[in-house]
Structures are given as structure tokens and as C-alpha cells.
Amino acid sequence: MTIKLVENSYGKSRVRLLRVFREKDRHDIKELVISIAFEGNFEAAHTKGDNRKILPTDTMKNTVYALARQYPLESLENLGLHLIEHFLTYNPQVSRVRVRASENLWSRIPVGGKPHAFAFTRAEGEKRTAVLDGERGKITIRAGIEDLIVLKTAKSAFDNFLRDPYTTLKDDRNRILATSIRANWLYESDEIEFGVVWHGVRKALVEAFAEHDSESLQHTLYAMGEAVLNSMDCVREIHFSLPNKHFTAIDLAPFGLDNPAEVFLPTDEPHGLIEATVRRE
Numbered sequence: 001m002t003i004k005l006v007e008n009s010y011g012k013s014r015v016r017l018l019r020v021f022r023e024k025d026r027h028d029i030k031e032l033v034i035s036i037a038f039e040g041n042f043e044a045a046h047t048k049g050d051n052r053k054i055l056p057t058d059t060m061k062n063t064v065y066a067l068a069r070q071y072p073l074e075s076l077e078n079l080g081l082h083l084i085e086h087f088l089t090y091n092p093q094v095s096r097v098r099v100r101a102s103e104n105l106w107s108r109i110p111v112g113g114k115p116h117a118f119a120f121t122r123a124e125g126e127k128r129t130a131v132l133d134g135e136r137g138k139i140t141i142r143a144g145i146e147d148l149i150v151l152k153t154a155k156s157a158f159d160n161f162l163r164d165p166y167t168t169l170k171d172d173r174n175r176i177l178a179t180s181i182r183a184n185w186l187y188e189s190d191e192i193e194f195g196v197v198w199h200g201v202r203k204a205l206v207e208a209f210a211e212h213d214s215e216s217l218q219h220t221l222y223a224m225g226e227a228v229l230n231s232m233d234c235v236r237e238i239h240f241s242l243p244n245k246h247f248t249a250i251d252l253a254p255f256g257l258d259n260p261a262e263v264f265l266p267t268d269e270p271h272g273l274i275e276a277t278v279r280r281e
Contacts, residue, residue: 005046011037012057015064019073027118030073031104036060039096043187053093075194076101076130077124077141084134096135102130128198143198150206151178156214174261177214178245181205185238192234206226217244217274225278237279244272
């Protein structure tokens with residue numbers, strides 16, 4: 001019997017940092033979480049205990065901090081590109097570097113009607129993300145957003161759906177539609193103003209969600225994908241993973257009251273999960 005190492009990778013996960021950019025009258029901050037993975041010629045480490053081609057994961061962590069100091073960190077994507085270039089340049093045994101990054105979003109605290117120069121408040125839950133895969137002569141970049149919670153109380157319906165003996169759900173032409181947007185999109189190249197495009201994609205997503213006459217969450221997912229691809233030529237495709245956050249109208253008849261879609265019970269679990277990719281052909 002022949003035993004063979006088929007595939008392998010290793011790296012450092014969840015390297016956390018806060019970077020402060022100090023100007024004379026204003027400070028800016030970025031809070032990042034970075035994960036790095038190497039693929040390459042590491043078979044001897046597994047089969048023979050030979051570590052001569054293994055760069056310590058502690059060195060990967062230190063490299064993140066060092067490059068975060070050396071570069072302005074305009075975006076997650078720019079830091080990922082610097083990391084990939086560094087690791088591929090100095091490690092011939094590495095064939096592929098993957099960088100996963102997320103950014104916790106902070107905004108300035110308003111004081112006296114003006115944004116404060118050095119005091120911030122953190123956005124609840126929402127994150128900016130990026131995944132970069134780099135090989136020599138080839139790189140792919142996916143940016144993304146997670147936990148962007150949206151809700152609307154009109155222009156949303158779900159009816160005329162398939163029924164079987166276990167179906168109890170009723171048609172609804174006036175339901176609440178809510179989800180936590182988790183999306184990632186593929187860029188056509190690495191010559192992009194990443195920050196500008198990310199904010200443009202976010203704007204397209206929330207505006208399409210708000211304005212779309214929805215017949216289902218699937219229907220709105222596709223409308224959001226169309227909006228992004230029609231407004232951003234640099235985006236080739238966008239993938240969505242959308243939980244359907246349910247709000248059930250409460251029966252107030254036992255109390256002698258009607259409920260014209262005004263009082264609801266929010267429920268987190270179980271929830272529907274809608275996933276799809278929309279691509280420009």
C-alpha cells in the first residue's frame with residue numbers, strides 16, 4: 001500500500017492589529033484581523049520531520065505588523081497585495097499565498113455637530129472583508145461585506161409558492177423583509193481604487209434592497225446583484241449568502257384587537273438561507 005501526502009497548507013490565523021495614523025490635527029484608525037496560508041513544497045516537513053522549508057507562523061505574524069507600519073494601509077486589499085508580494089519574493093518554496101482579512105468599521109463621534117478628530121465609535125457587527133490568492137504571475141482578489149443588517153416594512157411579498165401536505169405558511173403581500181447581507185465579489189484586476197469601489201458596492205446593495213419590489217428574498221438578491229454589476233465595471237461576479245430574518249405577525253384576536261401588520265415577533269432561529277452567485281457573462 002502506498003501512502004501519499006495529497007495536499008497541505010499552513011499559516012497564521014487571526015492576527016489582530018489596530019493601526020493609528022497620526023496627523024497634526026486628525027487621527028485615523030483601522031482595526032484589522034489577518035489570516036495567512038501558504039501552499040508549496042512542504043512534503044518533507046510532514047513525511048520526514050524536516051523543517052528547513054517551513055517559515056515559522058510567528059514570522060508571518062511579525063510580517064503583518066512590520067508591513068502595517070511601513071505602508072499606509074489604504075485598504076485591506078492593498079495590505080494583502082504587499083503581504084503576498086513579500087512572501088512570494090522571499091520564499092521560493094511557496095507556490096501560493098492566501099490572505100484573508102476583515103476590518104471592524106469605526107466612525108468618528110460627533111461633538112458639537114462636527115466629527116471628532118480622535119474619538120470613534122464602532123459600527124455594530126458590520127465588517128469589510130477581503131480574500132486574496134496570489135501565485136507567481138497570477139492573483140485573484142475578492143472583496144466583501146458581512147453582517148450588514150437591513151430591513152424594510154413595505155414593497156415585500158411572498159406568495160404563490162409550492163405547497164405540500166406539510167405546508168402551513170400563508171400567502172403574504174405585506175410582509176417585513178429583513179436579512180444580514182453577507183456578500184463577496186470578484187475584481188477583474190488589482191488596478192482598482194479598492195476603498196472607493198467597496199463603498200460604491202455597499203451603496204448599490206442597500207439602495208437596491210430598499211427600492212426593489214420584492215416577491216421573495218431570492219428576487220431581491222438578484223436585483224442587488226444586478227445593481228452592483230451594472231454600476232461597477234471592475235466587478236466580474238458577486239456571491240450572496242442571505243439569511244431570511246423572520247418577523248411573524250402576532251395574533252391579537254384573543255384580546256379583541258386587530259393587527260394590520262403592525263405588531264411582530266422577531267425570530268432568529270430557525271431561518272431560511274438564500275445563496276447565489278450573479279455573474280457578468
